[in-house]
Amino acid sequence: MDEQPFAAASLGQVHRGRGLDGQALVLKIQYPGIAAICTADLKQVRRLLPLGRLFRAPAAQLEGVYRELEQTITAELDYAAEMQRLIDFRQFFAAYPGNFAYTEEGQLVVYDFGCIQPVEASLLAAYVQTFRALQSGKAEELERGFQALGTRQPQSAPPWALYRNLTVLLGPLLQPGVL
Numbered sequence: 001m002d003e004q005p006f007a008a009a010s011l012g013q014v015h016r017g018r019g020l021d022g023q024a025l026v027l028k029i030q031y032p033g034i035a036a037i038c039t040a041d042l043k044q045v046r047r048l049l050p051l052g053r054l055f056r057a058p059a060a061q062l063e064g065v066y067r068e069l070e071q072t073i074t075a076e077l078d079y080a081a082e083m084q085r086l087i088d089f090r091q092f093f094a095a096y097p098g099n100f101a102y103t104e105e106g107q108l109v110v111y112d113f114g115c116i117q118p119v120e121a122s123l124l125a126a127y128v129q130t131f132r133a134l135q136s137g138k139a140e141e142l143e144r145g146f147q148a149l150g151t152r153q154p155q156s157a158p159p160w161a162l163y164r165n166l167t168v169l170l171g172p173l174l175q176p177g178v179l
Helices: 034-055 059-077 079-092 121-136 139-149 160-174
Strands: 007-009 012-018 024-030 100-102 108-110
Touching: 034 059, 059 079, 121 139, 121 160, 139 160
Parallel strands: none
Antiparallel strands: 007 012, 012 024, 100 108
16 A cells, blocks of 8 residues: 555545555545544534524524534445445446546546435436436426426426526537547
């Protein structure tokens, strides 16, 4: 393992190395004591939360923000779960480009995300549907994609002009081989 890190992670650092078989690898290491630091920071946030009421933020909303922050930090600290999601992503995205690529030797390259947020299959399917709708340039498909994501209600009038603008603006950028 290289003693000096080559990259920073949100709660740690990343080192290059080689396995016993000679294969290149990276090791993400948490900073010592980071879990205790995060716990202490969350306690301080909890103590400051009532100040949000000075800005007329509802207590339930403040509590929701705190819970989401706590869950996200807890997930960031769980490197074993992150590794499992990386394995899952590698299997799922084997045939797709995106934040993942492969070296000529077949090694997975993850460009930029911590993989801390598991995504339900139905939500992932809705994102794929919306992405494909943007690629196709068809506003009707984009409306169905947004409905599948739950961001549009079927009873309200679709913003067709916005959809046309989105497909004109983003569609060309999302074509295979463009980026």
